[in-house]
Structures are given as C-alpha cells and as structure tokens.
Amino acid sequence: MATDNTGIPEAYYEAPYSLTNMSDEIRNGLLAIGTLATMSLVLTSGLLAFITWRMITWRSHYTRAVARNQAVVLIYQLILADFFQSLGFLLSFYWTSLRLIAGPEGACFAQGILIQFGDVASAFFVLAIAAHTTYQVVLSRNVPYKMFVLYILVIWAFALLLTCLVPIVGGRYVILRAGIWIEVLGCYQNP
Template structure:
C-alpha cells in the first residue's frame, strides 16, 4: 500500500490518501458483508416490534399490564437497536473505499468518522442504561417512573450528540489537522488526537463493559440469595436460598432479568477489539487479519442482539403479529318481501310504475283485461309465494307487445297457470 501525506505545523504527517491492496480490499469487503447482515437483522426486528406495538395499541392495561412494548426497557432496547443501525451504516460506507481502492480525506471520510464515533458512544451508553434499569428493578426493587424514562431518553441522545459535536468543535485545530480523518483502513478520529480517542470513545465503551459486569455480578448474587437487602441494609451470606423478589409473577421483572444478557454479550463482543486497540496504542504491530477479525466480531453486535431477543420467550405476544383483514364488501342477507296479488300490485311495488293505474292507462292505452293471469311456480313440490307476471307492454299506436311470456318455454322450470280465469293470449313478434 502507498499513501499520500502532507506535513502539519506541529511536524507530524497528515494522511491524505491511503491506497488499498487486493488483500485489504477483500478484508474490508468482509466487514461490509457482516454489517449488511447486522443491518438487515436489526431493521427486521424493529419492524416486528413496530407491528406488535401497532396491533396492541388497543389492548387494555388491566389485561396486559406488562406488555413489552409498553415497558421502559423496550424504549432503551429500541435505542440500542438504533445504535446498531448507525454502526452498520458507518461500516457499509467502506464500499466507497473498496470501489475506489483507496480511502482519502474529504466529506465522505468525515461523515464516516461521525457515524463510527456516534455508534461507539451510543451502543455503550444504552447498554449501560439497560444494565442500570435491570439493577433497579431486580436488585433494589425500584420501579422507575415515566418521568425517569423520558428524562433518560432525552438526556441520553442529547448527551451522545454533544459528545460527538464537542470533539470536532473544540479540538479541531489547524496545527493537528481535521478531527476526523484516515484511521487504519477507514475513517475515524484522526491519529493526531490520541487523547480524544480515549476520552470521547474508548472510555465509554470500557466503562459500559466494566459497570455492566459489576451490576450483573450483584444481580446474580442477589438472585442466588447470597446478598440480602432488608430495610435499606445490605448483608452478605455465604449460603443462601434462591430469591425471586416480592413480585414473583411480575412479567416486567422476568423481562428485565432476560435483558441482562445484552450487557453480558456487549462485554464479550468488545474484548477482542479492545485488546487489539490497546496493543496498537502500546506500539505493537497488529496483524491485518487480527484487525479484521476483531472488527467483524464487534460489528456482529446487531446480529447478537437480535438473536438474544428471538430466544427470549413470550417477550412479544404471538397474537400481536396477526395481519388485519380488510373486507372489501360483506355479504348482506336478502330481505324478505311480501308481494300482494291484486290487479295493481305490479305498479304499486315498482319504482318505474309508481304512478296510478288511471294515468298509466291514459298514457299507454293499456287494457287491463288483456293482463295475464297470476302464475304459480312450483319446484320440487315446494310452493313459492305467488308472483304476478308483468303485463305486456305495448308500443304507442302499434298494439304489439315487446315481450311474449307465453311463447314456447325454454326454462327448465315448468310454468303452470294458476287457474283458467284468463284466456291464453299470444302476441306475435
């Protein structure tokens, strides 16, 4: 690999461009693939949680008092997933360097550095918040209020943004060069700011791992009965009985216990990358293969979080994933009509012939004596209510009918006159 550098006023060299070799391009491509897996998994889980929350929006608190989507830990977990999304996007931006076979300083490099630092700080912060929330529920048996939830969310994301902005706003100087620049095989905080790397990034990661481990240990001893909390006093027992808390059937408490796996998983995932970076700080050369492996493990945090969530039983109700059915049209029952068999029944029950019989007689010059007799339809010896066949309609002045109901029958249902009161009258076509 070759690189282009420029001398800074403090005597150090600023890397303007770092060319990729084929081996480096393949290794960085592997990181992009892992990041894509993580992004797909996290986005899929966020969609599943959104569907569950939408379908359970009308569920009452009396029947479902501890629904996951309404708990505090759900909001913290969604924030953790959002941090995983930012981390995956920052790594996928390496596609630009792979396509150009070089990483160089510029706006794209600055954006990638911001994404990577934001992801590191946010992931560490929300992992620690989940551990603290679980500690308050399980160990101290304190149920945080809704005000605490809102304050934590607003202060958390605001603080993460302030940390990211503070570095570039306060420490970016012309003597040391831009705050974000080429760092290894991608962009991050420039090597000219080693103290900022520790205080504005690594410190949060290590603090989250250490405090999460300590909180997990205390909760574990509390559940085993080795630590007893009574009236604000904490005592230790060498041998104790298993403790389940005051609310044994509390679903929120059970979910909180299961959420302890996330701080533990985070601690395990950052161990390889922490070892590699501290070794690099100490002046030792870290092999390229080791760097790719450590970063790949860290980038899989999204996949690990989704896997742990999927293994948690009953955290999302199965009924909340039912897709609602929208009916285009519902079949309506056929109403029952009563048809009278009087001479005017046809005109009285028809919207077309709503006028009186006398007016129709004057208009069409109809002769009621030529109206056919009522018909009775029989099908399989079942008698159907009597219907009156419509009278023949006559053209003005022609005297011919438009229809001939008594011409040769083509219907399989036999038509039988009800009586011989009216003679058979045929009309020509």
C-alpha cells in the same frame, strides 16, 4: 500539507492519514466489513420494524402496551444505536469502489461521525440497561415512565453532544483514516 486561506487542505492528507494504494488484502478486509455492516443494517432494520409494528399494534397481541415495557424500550434504543454504527461501516463499500481511503473527504467525515455516534450511543444504552436492571432487581423499584423517557432523551442528547464535540474541538479534519477504516484521531496524531 498546503491549505488555502480558509485552512482547508488543498489535497488529500499524506500517509498514514490517507491510503492511496489499496492492496487486495485491505480491499478484501473492507469488503468483509462492508458485508457485515450490510447484514447488521438489514437485521437491525428488520428488528426495529418488527418491534415498532408490535408497539403500534400491541392490542391484538398483548394485554399491556409494549412501548410501556422499559426493558423493551431500552433494547430498542440499543438496536437503533447499532443501526447508526452499521450505517457508518457500510461506507466501507465506497472506499473499496475507489480502491483508496482519502482524508479529508465528505465520506470520511460521515463515516467517522456515524461510527462515533453509534459507538457512544451503544455504550450509553448498555450502561442504561445495566443500571436499569440493577435498579429493578437489587432495589426492587420501578422508574416512573415520564422520568424513564426523560432519561432516554438525555442519553441520545448526550451521545449527540459528545459526537458533535469531536469536530467542534478538534476541527473537521480530526476524523481521518486509522488502520483500514475511519475514526477520530488521538490527541497526539495531528496531520
């Protein structure tokens, strides 16, 4: 594919990295993904709003601050990571409106980054929930709250770092179509 003097492609990548003729089956599949992403976005937003409200107004409902409950905070972080992932899959509606999946494009990059960030953060918070539960149940210990908050910040920073490394190491155009959605291409799939 031809590029300009800065290395940016002059046109879209050819198949299989772009899909210029979207069949009705693929369009319907993307509509299903977009619909599920919308449901996920609405439900995670509602759940985040409810938990946030309870964290703010805890005195009228509980004797201890909800925000100090480490299990609730970890689940809150997992829901937030799923929120980012659903934002990425919500861009499926964009592709169905165009009836194509074109890479490289800003929407392609945004969808890939949001899905990647949501995947990585979700995985780390599931691991954190498992480790935290094991630490409390097996060892019968509690993590000091300041250390716990530091762990949360480190997990978010590490998930963001790993997500940002994708375009830094592979270039902006490493996030392209793979199947019927956008993701990071494998090492040996250079367009």
